[in-house]
Amino acid sequence: MFEQQVWVWFAYLDPSAGSMMLQIILGGVAGLAIALKLFWARILLALGIGRRKDEEAADPETRGGA
């Protein structure tokens, strides 16, 4: 129902991407599932199970990071 414009409407502050990502860890048990989902590809890769995709350089989940 809110789509497209949603995110720019009221956040006149820069919430900081790092501060937002950290909220997964600070979110308790509920955060765990989200962390797994977000970092699943990277976890598999670290365990030697995952596949490195060609377009990986453009994949945000595998760059930067805490």
Added chain:
Amino acid sequence: MELEPGSFRDRTGRIFYSGESVFRGLTDRALPEWQALRSTRFFPRLVQEGKIVPTEQTEQVESELPGDWAAVLRHERIPFISYPYEWCFGMLKQAALLQLELIETALFEDFSLKDATPYNVQWRGCRPVFIDVLSFYRLRPGEPWIGYRQFCELFLNPLLLEAYKGVPFQPWLRGSLEGIPPRDLLALLGARDLLRRGVLTHVWLHARSQVGYDEAAQSRDVKRELAAAGFRKELIRANVQGLARLIRGLSLPERKSAWAGYGEDPGYAGADREEKERFVREAVAHQRWGLAWDLGANTGVYSRIAAEGSDYVVALEGDPRAVERLFAEGTSKVLPLVCNLADPSPGRGWRGRERKDLPDRGLPDLVLCLALIHHLVIGANLRLSEVLDWLAGLGRFLVIEFVAREDPRVQGLLRHRDDPYEDYELPVFEAELAARFEIVQRQELPSGRRILYFAVSRGRGRGRGR
């Protein structure tokens, strides 16, 4: 109508003053949020509990407000505006807990707050009240807590700095209106501090994740990723509850304060104290006062006497520990603030007008200046004549105490100074005072070392204004 110059950050509204009234213009983007907020269950309840400033929509002044507004709100006026760099530790802590309570309560009805700044909290005496109703908005599904970074920089990190390192946060907040970033606080903490509550996550990991993600975020939409991964408000709630537990457990480290026990000084004769209280009480009873300032309030004995005959008292004291003690007593009519009177709060922020200097926030009708002048003239090396000029420009009525050179406190100040401080003599003081004020009453205290005056400015006091 006068525009509040500090209300520019959030583009969906602006504050205006007209006489004693406070108005807020809302844009068409803000109006639906206000309408939704008004019909929640939590908003009227929090207003009733005194936690949010009483607010109503008004049509009376819409045409008088400069600019084009979809609606106008009227807020109850806060007696005296103050800023976090003037608060003691306990005040910042209470304000932080109020901010957390508001977001936790709002989340139940799918609302959030778009910022988390102590400048949105003001005081009615020692009770915090949230003043920015435009901060509330309907939380979008999957959206994280936008204000978390700001909460850490302006509430949590200053509190941690003082609680864990014993460093008063006031000069830091006065130095930067944006607060203390996690990275800066981390640089001040030692390895041992990493084990203390909250440091590993809210400071160390926070600083690391900002370094790691903020640059990468130029090319990715973290909010959208979080929403897609299933971020939900329960995560915000868990974080907010954890922060509240952390902050509730923070306390000031032990430190001896120069002033927090001043009133109990054995060198301060009991008879002097009794007479002084009587003199001040009589002066206060002279008429009904609107706003009174107690300069160098110490533990607030005379602020409380002033409160007996005033609508509101601002107790200004340089020692945060003394302010802490006054705050802990929790009076509803006395606002205790940390303020070094030789270096009072200046105008800060954009064009130096976003946060105002003290006189700009309302001048007093009555000024108490008790056992202070020796600290200003000798301790802070101010000229006596200039101190009296300043006092004459503040309020029309003044209760002032001159402490003679023979007093042990003055002797203590003079001990390691060679300057003769020729202006710090009773005849000079009386002549300078009489040049600016008409002396209504004069009384020497039993010890003979302290003299009190109740004086009326010779027309130059500016009286109340904003």
